[in-house]
Amino acid sequence: MSHAVARWSLLLLFVSLFAAVRSSAPLTAAEPAKPAAAPIETDARLHADGKGWRVEKATVVDKARPRVLLIGDSILNGYLKSTIAALEGRAYVDAWVNPYCQSEHLNKLLGEVLDQGPYDVVHFNMGLHGWQKGRIKEGTFEPLTAAYVEVIRKKLPKARVIWASSTPVTVKGKPTELEPEINATIIEHNRMAAAVMARLGVPVNDFYGLLIDKLDLARGDSFHWKPEAYQLLADATVRMIEGALKE
Numbered sequence: 001m002s003h004a005v006a007r008w009s010l011l012l013l014f015v016s017l018f019a020a021v022r023s024s025a026p027l028t029a030a031e032p033a034k035p036a037a038a039p040i041e042t043d044a045r046l047h048a049d050g051k052g053w054r055v056e057k058a059t060v061v062d063k064a065r066p067r068v069l070l071i072g073d074s075i076l077n078g079y080l081k082s083t084i085a086a087l088e089g090r091a092y093v094d095a096w097v098n099p100y101c102q103s104e105h106l107n108k109l110l111g112e113v114l115d116q117g118p119y120d121v122v123h124f125n126m127g128l129h130g131w132q133k134g135r136i137k138e139g140t141f142e143p144l145t146a147a148y149v150e151v152i153r154k155k156l157p158k159a160r161v162i163w164a165s166s167t168p169v170t171v172k173g174k175p176t177e178l179e180p181e182i183n184a185t186i187i188e189h190n191r192m193a194a195a196v197m198a199r200l201g202v203p204v205n206d207f208y209g210l211l212i213d214k215l216d217l218a219r220g221d222s223f224h225w226k227p228e229a230y231q232l233l234a235d236a237t238v239r240m241i242e243g244a245l246k247e
Helices: 003-024 074-086 104-114 141-155 180-200 207-211 227-246
Strands: 054-056 067-072 092-097 121-124 160-164 174-178
Touching: 067 074, 067 104, 074 092, 074 227, 104 141, 121 141, 121 227, 141 160, 141 180, 160 180, 160 227, 180 207, 207 227
Parallel strands: 067 092, 067 121, 121 160
Antiparallel strands: 054 092
């Protein structure tokens, strides 16, 4: 073997040994592991301001005046202002507009919102965010719905509770046609929720029945409605609240 070949062999051996040691060496202080991402605040929607998900509180001046809490999804945004206006001078109206469906987490958040009271009437709806298959575990819809009512009654034993059914769902771009799959789920959820309310003695504000023959008032995006429909919901809600306050 020539001297040149021997030197080349030794160089290759040295490079191989260095690479092996380098690959097995632990991280040094100059190479710290990246910190974990900050946890997402899952309850941020609860107290969000603005036109989306939020808790909206009336300014209470007269403590003798009744207080009302309206709970619902984006449909509530449609009839909220008209309801507040109709009850002006007779009741303070707070609102919790949220994207939740039946769950233990929702029931926990509900307790936090009720602490903003006390309230004399709680009018609630939840349904349009729970139609996706698997989002509400099978067999839990009715127990969780009943537990929701019990949270209200435990926190506010003197309050009147009213449940509003979920509104119909139409075909996107064809507002006069019911969406066959989603609307079938809404009907079933309304049926189960109504059964819970019957057992617990909770009066029903039938939003679904109010709009099912008025699909021409649907906006065309499957879920939302024209102002005329929201006025119908507001009028029905005001009547229910007025009746509850008289009791």
